[in-house]
Amino acid sequence: MKKLALIIGSGLGGLATAVRLLSQGYHVKIYEKENTIGGKTNQLKQGPFTFDLTASILMNREIYEEVFSDANLNYKDYLGFMKVEPTYRSFYADGSSYDFDRDLPTLVKNLESISTEDAVGYMQFLSEVYERYLVADEHFLQRTFEDLADFFKPSTLINALKTQSLSTAHQLISKYVKNEKLQNFLSYQALYVGISPYEGPSIYPLVPVISQLYGLWHIKGGMYAYVKALEKVIENLGGEIHTDYDVEEIIISNGKAVGIKSKQQEVVHADIVISNADFPYTMEYLIKSDSERGKYTPSKLKEMKYSCATFTIYLGLNKKYPQLSVHNIYINNDFKENINYAFTGQLPVAPSFYIYCPTKIDDSMTKTNGDCLSVVVRVPNLLFDHIKWDEDTIQPLRNSVLSALKHIKGLEDIEQHIEYENYLTPKDLKNRFNAYAGAAFGLSPTLTQTNYFRPHLKSDTIKNLYFVGNSVHPGPGASIVLLSSKLVTQEILVL
Template sequence: MSKKVIVIGSGVAGLASAIRLQAAGYQAEIYEKGSMPGGKMNRIELEGGYKFDLGPSIVMLPEIYREVFELCGRDPDDYIPMEKLDPIYRAYFSDIPHRPFDISSDMTRLTRTIESISEEDTAGFFRYMHEIYQKFIIAKRYILPRPFRKRGDFYNLPMLKKAVKLKPYDTADRFVGRYIKNKRLRQMISFQTLYIGISPLTSPSFYTMIPMLQFLYGVWFIKGGMYTMALSMERLFKELGGTIHYGRNVQEISIQNGKAEGIVVDGQKIASDYVVCNADFPYAIKHLVQDKPAKGKYTDEKVDSLKYSCSCFLLYLGMDRKYEEIDHVHNFIFNENLDRNLKDIFDGKKLTNASFYVYIASKMDSSLAPEGKDGLYVLMPVSNAAESNYEWDEETVSYYRAYILNELKKIRGFENIENEIVAETHTTPLDFRSKFNAHNGAAFGLQPILKQSNHYRPQSKASHCENLYFTGSSTHPGAGVPIVLLSAKIAAQELIQDDTGELFDYSVK
């Protein structure tokens, strides 16, 4: 009889690890406290037929999405039909709102746009691309896809030689500034570390590979929006014979004699051979792992002392018209004082200079809004709930809402935006905390500073408990949908290795 694995949480990594284990011959069962799959990759529906992705919205590295289906012998196009976007996004600057820049992954078009912003910096831009591409290849081969179970997995000569080439002590802002002097161009590249919840002023430089991945490999759109990925993984898991229990809130991971033996739900113990935990690691180790020795170094005090990512304030607006003047799915509105904006986010201040992002999925898929209408998803990076020195009350929501609408009014097409809203809702850091058990309401989990990256980050295999594995954005390799999908792959491989003795080759050549 096949061994039973309980997966806690149906977020992206929970679904992907359950699929991998089910496909490998285990009997996987997911326990999810909510009523829908996907975790933060979820959907919000408003009256009138407006549908929004709740959180993630930008598809990068589509081959990692597709791999989950391919390993089960399925054609990904039957599950997650994708279309490449070009331009990948439009960038607006608040001091010149009528002169946006279209950013393409077509090298000829991209070069022309870079030249139009700063001809003097164009050669520097390609030097940045050359440098960061080399770092990406090292990370892709030797760091992102492998676990670091023990010190020797990182602290060995071949690995250290590779790691040194990443120049880990450089910040994203300094690294980009070495090649590019123009402020707008620098902002457009370095801000993208916010995709994983860290400021470019403090982020290790290798995370500037995020824009490079967009420029070189493009950005994609999944029909139906990002939530299609969650629904399709749920469908695949069930086709493979897996079971999902919705509305089942796990209270505890059952641990006896240093070994996970199942979970406790509604006061009842449910036994399993292995447990894979996709609940946010800081929440899980603090609340679900109640056996003190099994926590290892992650005591409650240690968890509280770690650094957490920023959070997000999101507005979902159902509009009574189509925005023909806005051509793009992804739109970034940069405040000219971005450095102040970034500092305030991570200092916990209420933002007076704020950059934000507008996602109009109905541009690519008209089924996501009523006929002849658009839905606007607006995301503003803000402090997490523990760091903000202001309350997340109705007054704060109204303040940020007014700020966003006032800034949008300056952009051609949005001049009358306030009077065109017919349905709306929002998500705050408090929602991330209550709905998704995100510690401190940090939308991206642990901040990926150097001391919380790679071998310093919580690993998949529990260090002080057998048969227990963790996955998701607070574990290695980190946040962002493709990276979280890699964490699921690591979790499945670690479990299979412990169960069968099958060794995976992570050697550094």
């Protein structure tokens, strides 16, 4: 008889694990508390406008494709990738802007317009971090680290040293790149995993390097088209997805996970349980006794480090702004000071932010002649509980973002062209998706919360219980979460 795997949550991690287990002959049932699937990788549809709720930057395209090839399917039957060129456009408070092209001659020309010294430094930075990335990919991102001995093997430790620099992301960048605008553009991307570029040591300068060397991609219809593609595969392979099912407890009997109970006291039994709900939330709320939680007690969870949160503004416009590319970064004055606020509990006074404009290349995301924009600002997570995220928090922050947005040449009139406006706050991330502390990227991927030291994919204390998602190994970000689904499936298959 087929084994039944039960997955709590339909985030990218839950959906991809379902596809992989179904293709290995498991029967799979997903239970999701919301009435839509996808978790944080969700969609906001309002009138003619379609927004990706969170994730929009698609790196490591082959990891997305691999979910299909692992199930002996061709991704081309389910979705279409579009090349994003330039990968980024950066804007500065003084009105200047630069493009970062995939095309090398164009990139070099743009860098030389800053200075030849910086063009050379940029290439040296790429080369150093590229080598580290290759080591990290082979030795860390693709391995499970369930076993302490596995991590403490001399060869692993040597490779671990090769991936790390003792400096912060910003220090490493500044070693090669002298122009402050370029430094800030590169440093900003460390924030994609919710850590500060000024705290270290860190391997996260690899984010801008992967984007530059392997390129960025857009899926026709937006990131949510990937969620819908996985849903289709799950249905075709005979899996079940149950929405509006809020799991209250993982049922444990004789040290084994044997099923789940919903808030309405409905019970479902299974051979294995995989929680895609945020790991710290799972530990604190879905596992009821301290002995079963092992070392992850509520007080230990509180002491751990969490990524920063995000505040997103969605703007449906009745005008197109050709000045914007698909991915844009606005670097404001006093960059370092304002970025640090996200980690010290203050809201930015002069916010720097990321602007996503999918309608630049994908007209399926609007039924008007205008653009759909998502503007994302890094902010403190809810552990800084003096920020209430009510109207008195939201409106001043919204106004300072809009006033900075109007500094971009050509966007001066943007406020007059807003037809639809909405927000996603850290409180929403917590309330809708049970993101612990409203942190956008889960547990912070610091040195002491990485590899063996990050929560494992397989429970250390409860048999037949597994975890997948951004707070477990290998870490945060959509593509890395898809990798965690590959690794957890490997762990389950060796049962």
